[in-house]
Structures are given as structure tokens and as C-alpha cells.
Amino acid sequence: MARPMHMDSSAGPHPPRRPARIRTTLVTLLVSLPSMVLGGLLVFAVGALFGSTPALGLTVFWLVAALFVPGPTGDMAPRIFPVRRPRPEEQGALGSAWHNVTRAAGVRAVDYSLWVEDTDHLNALAAPGRIVAITSVALRLGARELEAILAHELGHHLGGDQRARMLSYWYALPLTLLRRILRRIAWRFAVFVAHAAHVVGAVGALRLFGVRKPLDTIAIVVAVATRVGFVLALAVAAVLHFGALVALPLAAILLEPFAERAQRRRGELDADRTAVDLGYGAEMRAVLELWSQRAEPRGRFARLLDSHPEIATRIEAVEARMRDIHTPPPGGPRSAHPPRFASARRFIDGRTGERSRRRDR
Structure with missing residues (x-):
């Protein structure tokens, strides 16, 4: 967990307003409604094995229990994610950056816990329990760029969807x-069928027809067919038991992954907006430009199931927000040129100084 940090009460941008947080919470719950309804029907069905009264009581208990089930805490982060506590040599830069971000947002830094994931991929996450984690490579960025990433993750927490995700x-x-x-x-079952097919010679026959990895092919086809069969059987049983009305959430659950991913993409744009509002617009744009260099092109269908918008879309939104607010970042006006990372700035400054010395000669 992050060490205690001094809380500066100086004025700064405020967190998202309460109506916006409530709206985000409601939308998050709405897109998960099909799974939530079907989950309730499953609980009722289990209770119905013992009678109607136990079924109703179990369902009510399950509904109310969500209000009292404790959410995750910061100390649980290593059990959920591959993260560790910041090392002493990392704590200074990370703690200082987090202090600056929370001061700008007007929230308490000590209410959150900071974690690090050892990986060469530039990334970060915000999780219920006020958990904020960054990858180790992010610590190599310039101080302002690191603050921009942390401001983005803080935006997820201030957006209001963390508790809603726990409920859903x-x-x-x-x-x-x-x-x-x-x-x-x-x-x-698929593995059993694949081995049986190998025993009876079906695998060899598939090889004759040019099928590569026939064992894997058989297992995957059987697994998919079995799962589809189970789902159809359960759907028919649910309609017969609960009536045709249950067909609505059954049909809606097919669209739920697309709606849920769309909501997540909207949340990423909102978190970017928070970073801009806190004064890190140019730095956020620079980080996104770095991400864009490593991003791989994705198909149209894959983008529908992506939890993040396209980098170009995020950059456009950041630039549009920067034009809207027309306010300099904390610390005074900055250069109109987009910031780069610390190593790049040192390189440019060094080259500029060398040229100046040559002119002086």
C-alpha cells in the first residue's frame, strides 16, 4: 500500500459531479441487467427445489446480501492481480506523482493504494477497492507523463462505476x-471424445484430408457444440419453467457483451477527460501517441468487443477537450508542443545546447 502522503487542500479541479457519477452507475448496471436477471432466476430455481417459500427467501437474501458483502481492499490486490508493492527506489517518484494528481483532484491520496506490475508493456489499471496499479515500464516515463497515467486511473475511480461493477x-x-x-x-467431454477418436482411427482419417492438429480440432468442435447444446437445453428449460417472459433476458444476454464493452470504451474516454481536466491533456496525448506506435490493427468485429477505443479516437477526444477548457495545466503555462518523455527531452535539450555552443564559437 502506498505510504501516507500529505494532503494539500489547495484549490484544483473537482471530481466528476454527483449526477454524472449516478448516471455512470446506472448505465453500468443496465448493460449487465440480462446476466443479473438470469442470475436471480438461477438462485430462485435452486431454492424452488425445496419449495416456493425457500425459493423466495433465498432470492431476497441474495438480493440484500449484495449491500453487505465487503468489497476488495487494497491489501487483496496481489491475490487478484500480478502486482507488488512499490520498491523503495520507486516509491519516491510514484508517491510524488500520485500526490500531485490527488492534490489537483482535491481527493485524499491515502485513500488509495499504489501497486506495480513487472512487465515491459506500458499499462495501468484501476480496480474496486481503490486499487491503482501501473506497470514498471511506466516508471521510466517523465514525471508529468506518469502523472497523466495516474490521473487517467483516478478518473476511473471518480467516475462512479467501480461500485456498480461490484454489484453487477x-x-x-x-x-x-x-x-x-x-x-x-x-x-x-471434448478431451474424452478426442482421445476416443484417436483410438478408433478418426484422427488418422482427418490427417488424410489435410486437417492439421486433428486432436485439437476435434476437441474444440466438440467443446463448442457441447456448450451450445447445454445453453440451448437450459434456455428451453428456463422458458418451460418460468414462462416466455424469460426469453427476453435470454435474448438480451447475446447483446450484453457488446453493450458492456461499449460502456467500458465510454469509461476510457471519460477517464481521459478527467486527466485533461486535471491539467494533463498534453501529457495524456503524448502517452496515447506512444501507445499508438505499439497498437496492432484490429478488425471491425474485434473492435466491437474491445474494452478500449481506438487510439486515434482517444487522441481526438483529448484534443477536443483541451480546446474546450483553454486552461493551462497546474504549474503555469507550458509549451504548445506536445510533451515527450524524459529521455527524449534530455536528448533534444542536449542537441540544442550543442548547437548553441557551436554558434558561440
């Missing part, structure tokens, strides 16, 4: 557990 996770948990059970059963 709890209410969809029965359906999630059922999916995992069906996935495991389907895969074990």
Missing part, C-alpha cells in the same frame, strides 16, 4: 459459476 459482478455470479461449470464439463 455479485448479481451475475450465479450465472458466471454456471458458465464455468459448463465450460469445464464441455472441455473434459
Whole structure:
């Protein structure tokens, strides 16, 4: 967990307003509604095995329990994510950057915990429990660029969707557990069928027809077919047991992944907006430009299921917000040129100084 940091009460941009946070919370719950409804029906169905009264009581208990189930805490971060506490040599830069960001936002730095993931990929995350994590490579950036990344992650926490995600996770948990059970059963059945096909010679026949990795092909086809069969059987059973009305969430759940990803993309743009509002617009744009150099092109369908907007879209949104607010970042006006990273700035400054010395000669 991050060491305690002094809280500066100086004026700065305020967190997103309460109506905006409420709207984000409602939208987050709405896009998860099909899974939540089906999760409730599963709980009711389990209780119905013992009678109507136990079914109703179990469902009410499950609904109310979400309000009292404790969420994750900062100390739980290493159990959920591959992160560690900042090392002493990292704590200075990370703590200072976080102090500056939270001071600009007007929130308490000590209410959040900071973590580091050892990887060469530039990334960061914000998770319920007021967890903020960055990758080790992010610590090599300039101080302002590091603050921009942290401001983006703080924007996720201030946006209001973290608690909503916890609620949607709890209410969809029965359906999630059922999916995992069906996935495991389907895969074990697929492995059994693949080995049986090898024994009877079907694998050799597939090789004759030019099928590469026939064992894997058989296993994947059988696993997919088994899962589809399970889903169809459960859907028919649900309609027969609960009536045709249950067909609505069953149909809506097919669209839920697309809606959920769209909401996440909207959340990324909102977090970028928070970083700009806190005075890190130019630095946020520079970080996005670096990301764009490593981004791989994705197909149209893949983009529909992507949790992040295209980098070009994010850069355009950041620049549009910068034009809207027309306010300099904390610390006074900065150069109109987009900032680069510390090593690049040192290189440019060194070259400029060398040219000046030559002219002086």
C-alpha cells in the first residue's frame, strides 16, 4: 500500500459531479441487467427445489446480501492481480506523482493504494477497492507523463462505476459459476471424445484430408457444440419453467457483451477527460501517441468487443477537450508542443545546447 502522503487542500479541479457519477452507475448496471436477471432466476430455481417459500427467501437474501458483502481492499490486490508493492527506489517518484494528481483532484491520496506490475508493456489499471496499479515500464516515463497515467486511473475511480461493477459482478455470479461449470464439463467431454477418436482411427482419417492438429480440432468442435447444446437445453428449460417472459433476458444476454464493452470504451474516454481536466491533456496525448506506435490493427468485429477505443479516437477526444477548457495545466503555462518523455527531452535539450555552443564559437 502506498505510504501516507500529505494532503494539500489547495484549490484544483473537482471530481466528476454527483449526477454524472449516478448516471455512470446506472448505465453500468443496465448493460449487465440480462446476466443479473438470469442470475436471480438461477438462485430462485435452486431454492424452488425445496419449495416456493425457500425459493423466495433465498432470492431476497441474495438480493440484500449484495449491500453487505465487503468489497476488495487494497491489501487483496496481489491475490487478484500480478502486482507488488512499490520498491523503495520507486516509491519516491510514484508517491510524488500520485500526490500531485490527488492534490489537483482535491481527493485524499491515502485513500488509495499504489501497486506495480513487472512487465515491459506500458499499462495501468484501476480496480474496486481503490486499487491503482501501473506497470514498471511506466516508471521510466517523465514525471508529468506518469502523472497523466495516474490521473487517467483516478478518473476511473471518480467516475462512479467501480461500485456498480461490484454489484453487477455479485448479481451475475450465479450465472458466471454456471458458465464455468459448463465450460469445464464441455472441455473434459471434448478431451474424452478426442482421445476416443484417436483410438478408433478418426484422427488418422482427418490427417488424410489435410486437417492439421486433428486432436485439437476435434476437441474444440466438440467443446463448442457441447456448450451450445447445454445453453440451448437450459434456455428451453428456463422458458418451460418460468414462462416466455424469460426469453427476453435470454435474448438480451447475446447483446450484453457488446453493450458492456461499449460502456467500458465510454469509461476510457471519460477517464481521459478527467486527466485533461486535471491539467494533463498534453501529457495524456503524448502517452496515447506512444501507445499508438505499439497498437496492432484490429478488425471491425474485434473492435466491437474491445474494452478500449481506438487510439486515434482517444487522441481526438483529448484534443477536443483541451480546446474546450483553454486552461493551462497546474504549474503555469507550458509549451504548445506536445510533451515527450524524459529521455527524449534530455536528448533534444542536449542537441540544442550543442548547437548553441557551436554558434558561440
